[in-house]
Amino acid sequence: MSPAKDGLIVVAGAGGFIGGHLVASLRRQGFTRIRPVDIKPFDQWHQCYDDAENLQLDLRERDNCVWACHDAVEVYNLAADMGGMNFIAHNKTLCMLSVLINTHMLMAARDAGAYRYFYASSSCVYNTDRENCRDGHAIVESDAYPAMPQDGYGWEKLFSERMCRHFREDFGLETRVGRPHSVYGPHCTWEGPRTMAPAAFCRQILEAKYGGRSAIEIWGDGEQARSFTWIGDCVHGIDLVAHGDCPDPLNIGISGVATVNELVTIIERIAGIRVTRRYDPQGPVGVRGCNLDNAGIRDRFGWEPSTQLCDGMVETYRWVHDAYAKKHGVL
Numbered sequence: 549m550s551p552a553k554d555g556l557i558v559v560a561g562a563g564g565f566i567g568g569h570l571v572a573s574l575r576r577q578g579f580t581r582i583r584p585v586d587i588k589p590f591d592q593w594h595q596c597y598d599d600a601e602n603l604q605l606d607l608r609e610r611d612n613c614v615w616a617c618h619d620a621v622e623v624y625n626l627a628a629d630m631g632g633m634n635f636i637a638h639n640k641t642l643c644m645l646s647v648l649i650n651t652h653m654l655m656a657a658r659d660a661g662a663y664r665y666f667y668a669s670s671s672c673v674y675n676t677d678r679e680n681c682r683d684g685h686a687i688v689e690s691d692a693y694p695a696m697p698q699d700g701y702g703w704e705k706l707f708s709e710r711m712c713r714h715f716r717e718d719f720g721l722e723t724r725v726g727r728p729h730s731v732y733g734p735h736c737t738w739e740g741p742r743t744m745a746p747a748a749f750c751r752q753i754l755e756a757k758y759g760g761r762s763a764i765e766i767w768g769d770g771e772q773a774r775s776f777t778w779i780g781d782c783v784h785g786i787d788l789v790a791h792g793d794c795p796d797p798l799n800i801g802i803s804g805v806a807t808v809n810e811l812v813t814i815i816e817r818i819a820g821i822r823v824t825r826r827y828d829p830q831g832p833v834g835v836r837g838c839n840l841d842n843a844g845i846r847d848r849f850g851w852e853p854s855t856q857l858c859d860g861m862v863e864t865y866r867w868v869h870d871a872y873a874k875k876h877g878v879l
Contacts, residue, residue, distance in 0.1 A: 561627030568595030631742025640700025729801035733779030767831025
């Protein structure tokens with residue numbers, strides 16, 4: 549059940565990619581009291597709205613979580629120190645320290661009397677043996693156990709999922725957990741070490757198109773596969789999971805996979821340019837393949853992510869193109 553339109557909704561991590569789109573969705577739905585929170589300065593938020601109660605807080609500190617959750621009826625926790633595979637591979641400690649955020653936010657939400665708490669987990673919680681298999685296995689929610697998630701970031705997410713479960717069991721806080729996977733779309737991070745693959749390849753191809761680069765770099769052999777999920781589908785899935793009656797984690801990802809090489813080909817077609825591909829076998833690639841099974845969300849809500857990669861990447865490329873052009877002064 550959704551809260552009243554004038555109930556206070558807290559979105560932790562609102563300055564990030566998914567968090568910004570979630571705040572935008574809540575505003576479109578008519579919610580009038582939204583408290584977005586993020587550690588970044590406001591001018592670094594991906595989306596920032598003047599009619600919201602925007603707060604810049606470090607949610608690793610418990611007192612800041614208490615401040616953030618005061619009077620909240622519903623809390624979305626998307627806050628984490630994370631980025632693309634390059635960041636995750638080289639910052640395991642920073643990723644794991646995000647456990648402080650979820651622990652303190654759960655305590656603060658409970659003490660504030662919040663009705664519901666949503667936690668954004670990740671497909672990185674899954675047993676890496678299942679994700680690396682080559683038999684076409686689609687990852688179901690139970691594949692998180694026996695536990696062997698991706699080191700650092702995956703362990704933090706899995707532990708935080710369990711913390712949500714126990715807060716529900718021990719304190720009666722209605723927690724819900726979604727596992728978004730490889731989310732892409734406009735207002736994403738498109739440069740720097742935290743960039744995800746879709747935006748990173750858009751930037752590299754734009755550099756080839758306007759900057760005279762002859763080649764782009766691909767980590768591994770480019771055959772690692774993901775269920776790339778459109779941001780609009782992700783946000784709608786979060787809304788369904790957050791207000792549904794399923795207390796267990798649910799996948800939020802499109803069915804089927806595309807390889808990194810296929811992703812690059814799609815962007816080439818959109819950009820109208822062909823590039824040389826240089827493969828770095830030593831680059832961080834993560835698991836070999838992750839094809840999410842979304843039967844859980846489909847069976848419960850009669851809905852599943854459906855935006856195809858070729859369609860979503862048109863909008864993503866246009867947005868990255870405009871951001872690149874604004875920064876570098878190209879047409």
